[in-house]
Amino acid sequence: MNEQSRVSELKGIGAKTEQLFRKINIETIEDLLMYYPRTYEIYEKEIAIREVKEENICTISGEVIGKVQTVQARGLTITTAMLRDDTSTIKVIWYRMPFLQKQLRTGTWITVRGKIVKKKGTLQMEHPELFVPKERYESKRNTMQPVYPLVNGISNTLMIKTMKQAVEYLELKKEILPHELRMKYRLAEYNFAMKQIHFPENIDAYVLARERLVFEEFLIFILALRYRKGIDEQQKNAYCFRNKNEVEQFISQLPFELTASQKKVWNEIWEDMTSEKTMSRLIQGDVGSGKTIVALLALLLTCYNGYQGVMMAPTEVLAKQHYESITKLLQKKHIPFSIELLTGSMTAKQKREACARIASGEARIVIGTHALIQENVTYKELALVITDEQHRFGVKQRECLADKGMTPHVLVMSATPIPRTLAIILYGDLDISVIDELPANRLPIKNCVVDEGYRETAYSFIQKQINLGHQCYIICPMIEGSEAIEAENVLDYTESLKSQLPETITISAMHGRMKQSEKDDIMERFGKNEIQILVSTTVIEVGINVPNATVMMVENAERFGLAQLHQLRGRVGRGEHQSYCIFMSNSKSKETKERLSILNHSNDGFYIASEDLKLRGPGDLFGIRQSGILGFKLGDVFQDAKLLQKANEAASELLESDVNLEQPEHQLLKQRLQGYMSHELLEKTL
Numbered sequence: 102m103n104e105q106s107r108v109s110e111l112k113g114i115g116a117k118t119e120q121l122f123r124k125i126n127i128e129t130i131e132d133l134l135m136y137y138p139r140t141y142e143i144y145e146k147e148i149a150i151r152e153v154k155e156e157n158i159c160t161i162s163g164e165v166i167g168k169v170q171t172v173q174a175r176g177l178t179i180t181t182a183m184l185r186d187d188t189s190t191i192k193v194i195w196y197r198m199p200f201l202q203k204q205l206r207t208g209t210w211i212t213v214r215g216k217i218v219k220k221k222g223t224l225q226m227e228h229p230e231l232f233v234p235k236e237r238y239e240s241k242r243n244t245m246q247p248v249y250p251l252v253n254g255i256s257n258t259l260m261i262k263t264m265k266q267a268v269e270y271l272e273l274k275k276e277i278l279p280h281e282l283r284m285k286y287r288l289a290e291y292n293f294a295m296k297q298i299h300f301p302e303n304i305d306a307y308v309l310a311r312e313r314l315v316f317e318e319f320l321i322f323i324l325a326l327r328y329r330k331g332i333d334e335q336q337k338n339a340y341c342f343r344n345k346n347e348v349e350q351f352i353s354q355l356p357f358e359l360t361a362s363q364k365k366v367w368n369e370i371w372e373d374m375t376s377e378k379t380m381s382r383l384i385q386g387d388v389g390s391g392k393t394i395v396a397l398l399a400l401l402l403t404c405y406n407g408y409q410g411v412m413m414a415p416t417e418v419l420a421k422q423h424y425e426s427i428t429k430l431l432q433k434k435h436i437p438f439s440i441e442l443l444t445g446s447m448t449a450k451q452k453r454e455a456c457a458r459i460a461s462g463e464a465r466i467v468i469g470t471h472a473l474i475q476e477n478v479t480y481k482e483l484a485l486v487i488t489d490e491q492h493r494f495g496v497k498q499r500e501c502l503a504d505k506g507m508t509p510h511v512l513v514m515s516a517t518p519i520p521r522t523l524a525i526i527l528y529g530d531l532d533i534s535v536i537d538e539l540p541a542n543r544l545p546i547k548n549c550v551v552d553e554g555y556r557e558t559a560y561s562f563i564q565k566q567i568n569l570g571h572q573c574y575i576i577c578p579m580i581e582g583s584e585a586i587e588a589e590n591v592l593d594y595t596e597s598l599k600s601q602l603p604e605t606i607t608i609s610a611m612h613g614r615m616k617q618s619e620k621d622d623i624m625e626r627f628g629k630n631e632i633q634i635l636v637s638t639t640v641i642e643v644g645i646n647v648p649n650a651t652v653m654m655v656e657n658a659e660r661f662g663l664a665q666l667h668q669l670r671g672r673v674g675r676g677e678h679q680s681y682c683i684f685m686s687n688s689k690s691k692e693t694k695e696r697l698s699i700l701n702h703s704n705d706g707f708y709i710a711s712e713d714l715k716l717r718g719p720g721d722l723f724g725i726r727q728s729g730i731l732g733f734k735l736g737d738v739f740q741d742a743k744l745l746q747k748a749n750e751a752a753s754e755l756l757e758s759d760v761n762l763e764q765p766e767h768q769l770l771k772q773r774l775q776g777y778m779s780h781e782l783l784e785k786t787l
């Protein structure tokens with residue numbers, strides 16, 4: 102048996118369990134080993150019975166007093182024992198374990214670890230893990246027991262049993278990192294790391310293990326990225342930009358004054374586009390900071406100098422919105438450039454016609470989804486490519502354009518504050534501009550975090566806003582009802598809301614499973630205030646701009662990441678009206694409350710990202726709450742920024758000394774890399 106063996110070769114894995122494993126993409130032992138614990142349980146010191154607290158998980162020892170009883174209730178077998186130590190007594194109950202009645206004789210000393218709950222006013226311990234004799238607990242003290250992500254049908258115990266077997270086969274696996282590199286960066290050996298990440302002997306071992314695995318994960322990713330990119334030299338500026346007078350004039354005619362940040366970025370863009378090298382710039386600006394107008398200035402500059410410009414958006418809805426608002430603005434100012442929209446949902450005929458106008462150069466500004474670059478679109482004099490709300494402009498797209506003989510200027514706009522290190526890894530030599538202020542006319546959004554008891558009040562508040570002519574978003578985590586997950590869903594929610602609010606209010610549902618044309622239609626009607634309340638999943642998260650919307654209500658807010666919630670909130674407060682954000686959560690967890698209160702007290706995306714980090718902080722060793730950027734298995738680009746930096750250095754050193762990884766000590770690494778080249782993570786990044 103080796104790492105490529107199927108999990109079914111392990112003991113206790115029958116056809117049915119194999120099927121369950123397959124559902125979570127575990128087919129081989131190697132896949133299994135990469136299924137890391139979500140967190141760990143630490144077997145802490147025992148406490149006196151008198152000190153137990155409601156809702157806590159704790160360990161106590163005591164003597165079984167009286168008779169242990171087993172009764173049938175609600176179809177369950179319940180076994181009850183009374184436990185006594187020097188300080189107090191407590192009732193302990195187990196479900197479906199009638200055999201305990203014989204095992205737990207009066208007078209035996211036992212140790213139990215479980216959750217304390219209050220029943221009819223008194224505290225009891227429910228369904229604890231049992232240790233007889235006491236030494237058995239002592240041997241586990243301070244060890245960390247893995248808790249795996251929950252899968253229906255696979256219990257944690259089964260996962261642990263299976264994983265223990267898998268870890269035994271580890272010895273077969275060879276270390277892929279060269280010895281020298283491991284020494285230099287003080288990285289633990291692979292087999293040690295793998296064992297310790299699943300079954301840490303103690304915290305220190307865990308930290309070493311995790312560092313090693315995260316480092317490896319980052320290193321492979323960076324190496325693969327470098328290979329795919331090739332040597333990415335900045336190209337010479339092939340375009341000539343002579344003047345910006347018309348654009349300056351356009352700026353002076355805007356209904357608002359640009360913020361100082363916007364002006365600064367506009368200047369940087371002008372300098373880039375007239376410099377020797379092609380522009381490659383990332384604009385980071387919080388939601389609502391006004392990135393679109395800056396993009397438009399760059400597009401106009403391009404047009405006035407005789408070239409074509411492209412703006413790509415991540416969704417059709419957003420592309421369409423950009424198209425409409427830019428068209429309107431240019432018409433109003435009598436600016437003569439023709440704008441073209443190109444998206445996947447257009448008919449073949451429409452696409453053909455649009456492409457013809459782009460190819461002939463009649464279309465000067467082209468707006469669309471990523472298909473714009475990937476599909477066979479021919480450009481006339483393409484000089485600028487902008488991507489909106491996208492933290493990467495794909496190397497693939499750049500290659501694609503270069504193949505067609507074009508080396509346009511590139512502008513990437515994002516509301517996600519990605520760490521600089523990561524930006525450099527992803528984009529190479531990229532310049533970064535930050536828009537760090539909001540337009541002056543904005544009133545700060547008013548926030549509140551509330552529980553379900555507030556829902557009625559929230560609804561009447563929403564009605565009042567609608568009476569004032571405003572609109573509202575309500576976000577639910579799910580599309581439809583599910584038995585497994587208890588959370589609001591768009592479909593049922595919409596129906597129930599319709600029955601609660603007057604018929605004069607138009608309420609519509611939107612979610613990712615709808616056809617593009619349906620979503621477009623809904624967004625269009627929402628944009629015109631034909632719909633007052635939009636109940637939606639996070640499909641509206643990115644970029645949508647309806648300044649008339651003033652309320653954002655998020656159901657089950659605890660189910661979303663802070664950055665995501667902040668993005669959602671960014672859909673309101675985009676005009677001069679006072680806007681409100683209601684985070685609804687019934688979670689009792691202290692952590693959740695703390696997390697949500699960060700949002701409650703700040704509207705600043707960069708601050709939120711950093712606070713989120715602090716909260717998780719170095720203390721959160723287990724990296725449970727990942728920022729989700731790029732979706733590494735263990736690594737977190739925020740939390741592990743230092744490791745990312747080191748892995749980047751290591752990658753450079755490796756390639757400097759052995760560019761094709763031909764030396765014998767690099768062979769295993771090379772093999773691994775080859776397997777990774779088509780990895781989903783890499784595909785997403787390029």
Ligand code: ADP
Binds near residue numbers: 542
């Ligand atoms: P984002 O940075 O999230 O993409 P947008 O570019 O969509 O934000 O801008 C949000 C809103 O702010 C738009 O309605 C836009 O017209 C407006 N806006 C942009 N810049 C300014 C400004 N300097 N003053 C006032 N409003 C502005």
Ligand code: MG
Binds near residue numbers: 392393489490644
């Ligand atoms: Mg935007």
